Amino acid sequence: MVEIPASLRAAGVVQVAAYALPLSRRFRGTMVREGMLLQGPSGWGEWAPFPEYADAAGAAWLAAGLEASTGRWPDPVRAQVTVNAIVPALPPLEAAEFALAAFVESGCTTIKVKVSEVGGSTVDDLERLTAVRDALPGHVKLRADANGAWTVDAALSAMWLFADLDLEYVEQPCASLDECAALRAKRPPGLIAVDEGLRLAVDPASRQTRDDVRRAADVAVVKVPPLGGVRSALDIAIGLDMPVVVSGALDSSVGLSAGIALAAALPEQPYAAGLATGRLLSTDVTATPVVPRHGQLHVERHVPDPEALAASAMEPERQLWWQDRLARCAALLADRAGTGSLDRPGETIVLPSSRTVVLPVEDPAHSSPPRFSGPADAARWSV
Numbered sequence: 471m472v473e474i475p476a477s478l479r480a481a482g483v484v485q486v487a488a489y490a491l492p493l494s495r496r497f498r499g500t501m502v503r504e505g506m507l508l509q510g511p512s513g514w515g516e517w518a519p520f521p522e523y524a525d526a527a528g529a530a531w532l533a534a535g536l537e538a539s540t541g542r543w544p545d546p547v548r549a550q551v552t553v554n555a556i557v558p559a560l561p562p563l564e565a566a567e568f569a570l571a572a573f574v575e576s577g578c579t580t581i582k583v584k585v586s587e588v589g590g591s592t593v594d595d596l597e598r599l600t601a602v603r604d605a606l607p608g609h610v611k612l613r614a615d616a617n618g619a620w621t622v623d624a625a626l627s628a629m630w631l632f633a634d635l636d637l638e639y640v641e642q643p644c645a646s647l648d649e650c651a652a653l654r655a656k657r658p659p660g661l662i663a664v665d666e667g668l669r670l671a672v673d674p675a676s677r678q679t680r681d682d683v684r685r686a687a688d689v690a691v692v693k694v695p696p697l698g699g700v701r702s703a704l705d706i707a708i709g710l711d712m713p714v715v716v717s718g719a720l721d722s723s724v725g726l727s728a729g730i731a732l733a734a735a736l737p738e739q740p741y742a743a744g745l746a747t748g749r750l751l752s753t754d755v756t757a758t759p760v761v762p763r764h765g766q767l768h769v770e771r772h773v774p775d776p777e778a779l780a781a782s783a784m785e786p787e788r789q790l791w792w793q794d795r796l797a798r799c800a801a802l803l804a805d806r807a808g809t810g811s812l813d814r815p816g817e818t819i820v821l822p823s824s825r826t827v828v829l830p831v832e833d834p835a836h837s838s839p840p841r842f843s844g845p846a847d848a849a850r851w852s853v
């Protein structure tokens with residue numbers, strides 16, 4: 471059993487379980503996804519900051535896990551969320567096969583393709599994108615994610631190279647918001663989305679970040695764990711006042727519930743959400759993995775299955791590492807005032823799947839997520 475830090479116990483957490491899930495294929499250099507599940511009065515939450523992340527980032531992720539297990543998510547305004555499939559940076563033929571299988575199995579009509587892999591060129595990216603485009607029916611939408619790999623000039627060239635592919639957008643073409651803004655000022659052929667530029671900002675909820683993101687991009691990607699929870703991510707999304715895409719973080723099926731809750735609570739869902747990442751995991755903590763049908767995920771919470779959880783147990787020394795890390799991040803989080811995620815302990819989450827309600831809009835000023843600085847190689851894990 472994992473020891474529960476006192477501050478988490480005080481917030482209502484009654485159980486913590488560690489898991490290690492093998493990936494179905496090597497993803498950015500690793501074959502395993504590790505994390506922890508927290509159980510509290512509201513249900514199960516996930517805490518799975520990537521191993522190389524600093525404790526400051528881990529504390530933001532913990533706020534999200536605590537909200538899920540002891541807090542209350544906003545009410546949904548839709549019963550299903552549309553999701554996209556994701557294709558790793560594979561050679562063209564493999565990428566096309568992967569994309570076609572994902573399209574057939576999931577029914578997703580939006581496919582995100584990873585580009586700008588280390589050692590690859592934009593011509594490789596073009597060949598991959600073209601192979602995927604040619605393998606799929608014409609109505610399937612494509613988007614590309616560069617994880618900030620390009621300079622402004624390289625991104626401009628790449629976007630012109632991809633111009634005939636009619637991409638929905640190119641995600642994080644350059645590393646910084648300033649570079650993305652400079653690229654956007656050059657009027658590339660297509661839309662720009664930012665992902666890391668928002669979630670790694672010093673204060674993602676600040677007016678400054680909001681203005682910078684609006685300047686840099688046409689679309690913003692919002693992820694629950696780094697933004698400190700569903701409520702703070704929703705506040706940030708609404709505050710941005712621009713189209714947003716909800717995306718996951720290679721979560722287990724329990725963790726995906728939070729992304730689903732965010733996508734379900736947004737006033738509008740103009741773009742498919744990046745929550746169909748279940749295919750990247752070989753096993754899961756739930757009895758059945760959360761995978762889309764007809765390109766959609768049902769809006770509901772997913773709970774761990776005792777047998778699946780037992781089968782996903784970590785090696786003892788890894789579990790100790792995670793336990794120590796949890797204690798440090800819990801202490802950091804407890805030290806912070808006004809995280810907005812610990813002020814609703816004990817409330818029961820009601821997340822009906824078929825009820826339409828008026829979305830409660832809160833003042834973002836009262837719900838800013840914890841400040842944190844992201845790791846230099848955050849893109850490594852970005853999905």
Ligand SMILES: [Mg+2]
Binds near residue numbers: 615665853
């Ligand atoms: Mg991304």
